[in-house]
Structures are given as structure tokens and as C-alpha cells.
Amino acid sequence: MARVVVTGGCGFLGSHLVEELVRRGDEVTVFDSGSPPPDRTPSPAVRHVTGDIRDAARLVEVVRDGVDTVYHLAAVVGVDRYLDRPLDVIDINLFGTRNVLELAAKAGAKVVVASTSEVFGKNPAVPWREDDDRVLGSTAVDRWSYSSSKALGEHLAFAFARERGLRAAVLRYFNVYGPRQRPAFVVSRSVHRALNGQPPVVYDGGGQTRCFTYVQDAVDATITVGTDDRAVGECFNVGSSAETTVTRLSALVTELTGAGIGVPVDTRDRLGSRYQDLRRRVPDTTKIGSLLGWRATTDLRDGLARTIGWARRNPWWLALPETGVQPERGR
Numbered sequence: 001m002a003r004v005v006v007t008g009g010c011g012f013l014g015s016h017l018v019e020e021l022v023r024r025g026d027e028v029t030v031f032d033s034g035s036p037p038p039d040r041t042p043s044p045a046v047r048h049v050t051g052d053i054r055d056a057a058r059l060v061e062v063v064r065d066g067v068d069t070v071y072h073l074a075a076v077v078g079v080d081r082y083l084d085r086p087l088d089v090i091d092i093n094l095f096g097t098r099n100v101l102e103l104a105a106k107a108g109a110k111v112v113v114a115s116t117s118e119v120f121g122k123n124p125a126v127p128w129r130e131d132d133d134r135v136l137g138s139t140a141v142d143r144w145s146y147s148s149s150k151a152l153g154e155h156l157a158f159a160f161a162r163e164r165g166l167r168a169a170v171l172r173y174f175n176v177y178g179p180r181q182r183p184a185f186v187v188s189r190s191v192h193r194a195l196n197g198q199p200p201v202v203y204d205g206g207g208q209t210r211c212f213t214y215v216q217d218a219v220d221a222t223i224t225v226g227t228d229d230r231a232v233g234e235c236f237n238v239g240s241s242a243e244t245t246v247t248r249l250s251a252l253v254t255e256l257t258g259a260g261i262g263v264p265v266d267t268r269d270r271l272g273s274r275y276q277d278l279r280r281r282v283p284d285t286t287k288i289g290s291l292l293g294w295r296a297t298t299d300l301r302d303g304l305a306r307t308i309g310w311a312r313r314n315p316w317w318l319a320l321p322e323t324g325v326q327p328e329r330g331r
Contacts, residue, residue, distance in 0.1 A: 002026045004226075005062050005109075007053055007100060008074030009032045012181045013173070013218060015217035017071060017106050018046060027256060029062045033076065037180050040318045053096030063103035069226050072100045073114045075150070078184045080323050082146040093149035094156075101160045101168070107127070110167040112226045113157045117174040117239065117281055118147040118180050120331070126282040130235045151290035152233065161233055169231040171222060174239025174283045177309035178215030178303065183324040187212060187307070192258035194312055195318055206247030208279045211240040214303035217296040231292060232275070240296040251299060257306055 009030030029047045051058035064259040076089045103109045121136040160166040183192035190200035221238040225231040250262035
């Protein structure tokens, strides 16, 4: 049994990670400003502490001596949020991460830092290896605040490792989807709309590609990195190797739910210069596969079927408001 802390443990990926850690027999403390999802079964192995990672005085109550591993997932995530709240993006993703790393270093705990494929920006040379260049747009474009804040969080993790001896590893997740994800992302919004009698969404013509990664695969990668000493000091891409167009995703959601044909959404028209879309986002996962033996095993159809089945059983999720970039009225 390990004593672990999960920041952001009430969120989408974090809540699934907590459940898997409990199944493994670990003692888990969740540090989050929110509440656990309604469908998560309470466990005596989980302690919840409400707080904001920007509050170091509160965070020190959980990241302290005796903790073995900190899974740092707390962040501001989602296009709608980092366009509307760029100050929170920087404060939480950068300064909150600094607090976590500082306290983990003092406690002698290992840290797994959740990062993102967004750090690569719009580098056109896919698939992306972990050491590939970052290619970003103007600082006047709000979208890049998220990429930059997460990249600085990575720099902090590696700086603490080199200067303070912190045992840290970084994970860059690629388009994770699955049960509990709020309906603000292309998969979750499409499923949410379809099961509420509306057509899925097709962003920007639908020709852009993503490598959609089922949440359980992402959880397995996270725990693998958190429990294997060979991961210390390393950065890993975590994602599926199957490149899929947004149009194909919409067609699968339509097929599996019986919904109508996808409705187009033009992000340039709706968001203007604040947002820039990416045509391809593809990971090279050779490193995590060769070093740690991990690979994504859930194909998109199977993952969507599981997600849709879960959504049908959880009316609280279907009742959530749809967020993110909205289709034009009348469509």
C-alpha cells in the first residue's frame, strides 16, 4: 500500500485515477476545489480535502512527510476556460504547480505532473516525439496561454529535479475522453448532444485529425509512470496511435447513438483571433512503450460505446449544460 495524493482528484481524469488507485489498495488523499462526481462510490480509503493549489498553506496539510507519490492533475483545462479565464490558467497551472513541487521536494515524495499535447503548439511535423520543438502563435492569442503555462510547469518539474533532487516525471496526454468528461470537448459534447436529441458537432470542416485516448488507458499510463522508478526524470507522450478525423468521430457517434448528422461549427467565425485550430495532433509513443511497456489498447469504437453506455446510465451528466463553442442558432 502506498500513500498518495491526487490534486484535481474530483475532475475527469483525476476521479478515474483515484478509483484505480483504491482498487490497487493505495491510501488516497484527494485535494480539489470541487466535489467528487455523483456516480463515484465513496471509499474509506479516500480522504477529501477541499482547497486551491494556489494556497500553499492549505496544500501543506496534504503534501507532507509520509506521502509516497503526488499525482498532480489540478489545472484549468478546456478551450472555453482558457479563452475566458487566461489569468486563472497562468495562476493555477504555473504558480499552483510551483507550490506542489516545492512541498513534494520537502516531503521527499515522487511527483507525476500532468501536462498536455498542447505544449507542442502547431508544430507541423507529426508524429511528435517528446523532445520535438514547440511552435507557438502570438502571445496576443489567448489559446497559447494554456500551452505556455503547462510547458513552464514542465520546466519547473525538471528544474526541481536537477536542483533539489525531486523525483519527478511528466506526462503529455493526447485527447483523452470517456465517462465524466464535461460536455465541452469534441467527444463529450458530441455524445452529450446526441443523447439529448441533438446532432453531434463537426469543427472547422472536420478534416483535422486527433488521436483519441480512452480514459482508462490514460489512467494505466499514469500509474505505470508513478510506480516505475525508470520514469523518474523523464517526459512521456500518452496517447493512441490511431489518427482519426473529426468527421469520422462524428459519424461513429451518430452510428452508435442513432443521432442526426453532425452540425458544423466554425471556430474562426465564433471565436475570431482568440483561437487557432490545429490540423493534426499525433503522438510518437515509442518512448513509453519501449521503456515502460505501455500502449493504448482501447480502440475508438469500443471507447465510445463504453462512454455512451455510461452516459445513458447517468442522467445527472446528461442534464449538465453544454459548454464550449456553440453551433449557430437554427442549425
